[in-house]
Amino acid sequence: MTESAERVPTRRLPIIAANDPSPLRPVGSIAGRQVLQVSDHEALFSNEELLQPTPGAWLPRIAGRTQYPMPDQVGRYGTYSEFVKAPKYMAQWVHWKTRTDLILEGRYHDVPPAHFEGIFTLVCNFMCPHCSRRVTRTKWVEGGTWEHNTEVEKKNTMDAHGLRRVIDQLGEHRADDQMGIVWGGGDPTANPYTYDGMRYARSKGITSSFLTNGVFLDSDECLDTDPILVRVSLNCGTEEAYRKFHGYPKGWDYFERAKQNMKDLARRKLQRGARTLVGISLIVDERNLDDVVAAAELIRDVVDAAGPGIDYVIARPVMNYQHFDQQWARLKEDTTRRALDLVTEGGEAWRIIDDLGIPLVLIKDSFDPPPEPDTYSDGSCLSYGLYGEIRHNGDIQLCSDSYGNPEYTIGNIFETSLEEIWRSDRRRAVLDQVNARECFKTTCPHNSRGHHHNRVFHQIEAYRKAGQMDVVRQWVDDLREVTYPLGHSFFV
Numbered sequence: 442m443t444e445s446a447e448r449v450p451t452r453r454l455p456i457i458a459a460n461d462p463s464p465l466r467p468v469g470s471i472a473g474r475q476v477l478q479v480s481d482h483e484a485l486f487s488n489e490e491l492l493q494p495t496p497g498a499w500l501p502r503i504a505g506r507t508q509y510p511m512p513d514q515v516g517r518y519g520t521y522s523e524f525v526k527a528p529k530y531m532a533q534w535v536h537w538k539t540r541t542d543l544i545l546e547g548r549y550h551d552v553p554p555a556h557f558e559g560i561f562t563l564v565c566n567f568m569c570p571h572c573s574r575r576v577t578r579t580k581w582v583e584g585g586t587w588e589h590n591t592e593v594e595k596k597n598t599m600d601a602h603g604l605r606r607v608i609d610q611l612g613e614h615r616a617d618d619q620m621g622i623v624w625g626g627g628d629p630t631a632n633p634y635t636y637d638g639m640r641y642a643r644s645k646g647i648t649s650s651f652l653t654n655g656v657f658l659d660s661d662e663c664l665d666t667d668p669i670l671v672r673v674s675l676n677c678g679t680e681e682a683y684r685k686f687h688g689y690p691k692g693w694d695y696f697e698r699a700k701q702n703m704k705d706l707a708r709r710k711l712q713r714g715a716r717t718l719v720g721i722s723l724i725v726d727e728r729n730l731d732d733v734v735a736a737a738e739l740i741r742d743v744v745d746a747a748g749p750g751i752d753y754v755i756a757r758p759v760m761n762y763q764h765f766d767q768q769w770a771r772l773k774e775d776t777t778r779r780a781l782d783l784v785t786e787g788g789e790a791w792r793i794i795d796d797l798g799i800p801l802v803l804i805k806d807s808f809d810p811p812p813e814p815d816t817y818s819d820g821s822c823l824s825y826g827l828y829g830e831i832r833h834n835g836d837i838q839l840c841s842d843s844y845g846n847p848e849y850t851i852g853n854i855f856e857t858s859l860e861e862i863w864r865s866d867r868r869r870a871v872l873d874q875v876n877a878r879e880c881f882k883t884t885c886p887h888n889s890r891g892h893h894h895n896r897v898f899h900q901i902e903a904y905r906k907a908g909q910m911d912v913v914r915q916w917v918d919d920l921r922e923v924t925y926p927l928g929h930s931f932f933v
């Protein structure tokens with residue numbers, strides 16, 4: 442594909458009319474069931490392993506079924522068109538049989554983790570004022586860094602040997618054929634051992650999701666490791682806004698690099714026929730609201746130059762996390778609504794992305810205000826076991842939504858095996874401590890995976906209390922029937 446290649450829309454989001462029995466064409470089968478094509482991403486179908494661009498992008502249609510289980514509402518059913526519109530990432534867990542059996546038995550503490558966020562380096566070339574890891578990088582760890590391109594050393598980055606030790610242990614904890622690492626940070630490109638680590642993880646059957654600002658991304662090195670997804674945090678479309686939003690000095694060539702690397706990534710993905718999903722992330726507040734359309738135009742430039750190698754765009758507001766020491770996100774009363782106007786159907790940025798045939802994924806909960814604490818029943822966080830976090834020094838966090846807060850540290854993988862940490866008194870004590878302040882109601886980011894699982898698992902517990910677990914079991918079986926396993930635990 443040359444720089445001036447004609448833009449070819451590759452995918453269409455589903456337009457599914459209610460009662461229309463066949464808006465989608467069959468493209469193959471998984472586990473003996475027909476796969477219907479919701480998107481036109483031909484490249485995906487030529488690979489051995491099929492990857493859905495987003496959870497629920499492909500859905501089986503079951504002959505004779507009229508009622509479909511709603512993935513986020515236990516025991517509730519809707520029509521096929523209601524089901525098609527409902528978020529499907531909440532149906533991933535039912536395909537992990539061992540974990541689901543434990544959840545159905547109420548043994549949440551015994552659930553084996555599905556993935557870990559790997560904060561293997563704190564080093565980053567950016568100093569985004571709003572950085573969700575800002576407190577970790579400045580206060581919560583020894584060796585924290587709040588500078589651009591801090592020198593990589595032991596106190597801020599896990600070395601190659603450490604990474605291998607971690608990966609060996611994670612490899613032993615695969616359950617339901619599932620264990621993953623979200624390579625984050627800092628920026629994973631700052632760690633010279635990242636790509637080797639990802640390659641090694643792949644050899645141990647561990648899946649990877651790679652989140653980067655893209656400025657120092659080496660597309661071929663990265664794609665060599667066969668990650669499930671690579672997501673570039675773009676956020677802006679013009680140099681000045683990009684520089685201010687990401688907090689680096691005037692005169693640096695980071696914006697140009699990010700643009701070039703996105704083109705390389707999209708182009709190399711296509712040339713290599715890689716199954717890796719390429720995503721672009723946009724987070725929005727007052728600082729870049731006026732730049733969102735330019736960001737969409739930039740994505741169009743990338744596709745024009747490189748070909749249709751971008752699989753999805755995800756957009757959400759910048760969050761003011763509970764752990765922030767200041768309101769770093771610049772949100773006015775109507776910022777979220779104005780952002781939504783741009784990125785929902787018909788909006789100016791939406792039109793550009795939609796013309797390219799790229800799914801624009803909005804995380805609904807990120808746009809909604811947090812639910813009232815009394816939305817939840819009392820009791821415990823129930824989702825902490827599914828996703829953990831490992832830090833650069835080997836510390837393991839109770840869950841992946843604690844952003845490095847040391848109060849959530851349950852052990853160190855270089856001192857105690859993961860197996861022992863999982864069964865330790867300390868893990869239980871940390872859980873009791875955070876439950877005592879009801880952190881799952883009050884501090885857990887309301888757009889997080891843990892938060893979503895809690896909502897569902899608490900509904901399950903209400904059915905258990907009412908002696909109606911048969912309703913839950915049927916709903917789980919039905920969800921398994923009407924969704925496909927993703928083959929990984931990541932969202933986008």
Ligand SMILES: C[S@@+](CC[C@H](N)C(=O)[O-])C[C@H]1O[C@@H](n2cnc3c(N)ncnc32)[C@H](O)[C@@H]1O
Pocket residue numbers: 565571572573574625626627628629652653654672673674722724758759760761762770
């Ligand atoms: C903390 S970064 C680390 C990985 C990598 N440096 C990157 O830029 O993707 C991970 C993701 O969190 C997002 N993020 C950071 N601070 C945020 C905030 N306050 N609200 C919402 N998302 C945030 C970033 O935009 C990025 O997509």
